[in-house]
Amino acid sequence: MSDHVIDIEHLSRSFGKTQALQDVSLRVPRGGVYGLIGSNGAGKTTLIKHILGSHYAQGGSVSVFGLDPVTDPVGVLGRIGYMSEDRDIPAWMRVQEIIGFTRSFYPAWDTGYAAELLELFELDPKQKIQCLSRGQAARVCLLLALSHRPELLVLDEPSSGLDPVIRRDILTAIVKTTSDDGRTVLFSSHLLDEVERLADRVAILHEGRILLDQPLETIFESFHRVTLHFEDAQLEAPGLEGAIQSQGNGRDWTYVYCGEKEQLTQAAKGLRAQIVAQGPLSLDDIFVCHVQRS
């Protein structure tokens, strides 16, 4: 079996004149947590719908577990647990009805585990979905996504609009899922705190393109904030190789720098500047400067 649970190659998709995805390639390795980050409208949901086979690939290809999710929905969806931010479950059903209904689609459904989650989430099986609070509805969706112990858990903005207590349930579920060997989580979020805590690897999606796709560790190691002090006042930021953003005035300029520290020292010397401050960047900063730059 391939080491990649999801293998997307040069995927493009447009809706009318809107180019939603443009030449997106993404490989999600087995095991671990993959964080997909991007602003609203970046294409995260569209990308996830391709993984679920709800959209066919207009250009390029999508393969999940080595299968095509459009032509083999049973082979793919049976092994995926999915939760979206819409939490669209039939309002007229009772909690136990939606559980029974969903169970019938999944041969691997674990009744004991479902009961455990029902208790853990303090859900009343007799209650109607329409009477549930938004947070309780989210917990039902999470239960439905987890109860067949999927190989791949796909969460599309799972915690958007939810209070911290329920967000904690969702994040704990991600941690538990990934603790079990070989299981994979793909989740999209614009709450970068969550991504920083949970992701092994992060992709930044912006206006339908992947701007960055690296292990989180590598991202933190390669981006720095550095302040250079020049001998003379400068009208604009002197060009620093490897810098992707700059701001400042006079003799002090601060750069967002991507690269090795040794090269930075050399580059600063070349500009006859002194490195006066250097520090790490948060994922927030890194995200913002990528989006601004593109």
Added chain:
Amino acid sequence: MQIHIQTQGGVPIYVQVMQQIKYLVASGRLQPGDELPSIRTLAEQLIVNPNTIARAYRELESAGVVEKRRTAGTYVAETGSPLARKERLKLLNQRIDQLLVEAFQMGFELDEVLKLVQQSQLNSQQTKKGQPRHE
């Protein structure tokens, strides 16, 4: 064992976990032979990726702070004391560096800083309010 994780500061989480465990060992709040929580338990408690905890434990092990035992648990290393002193010095030096940088930026000389440190110690002795501080 209490560990607090902060995101958004740019300090990788595994580094935060490592630093805090080192600190707990150096300050004696974790004793040689104490068992650390399992990777899974700590990951769920802190809500962080288990691989992150695993990496922190791995690096602590290669630094000699903790050791894995055959029973699959992770324990604070028995040979902790010389290293603990080294770690304590390192931690203290980091704080001193910060203090000196700030002091020089504000235009204080070294002997003035030393005097202030002594003064501050005298004050805390007199008032007996000198709480052990960390962080």
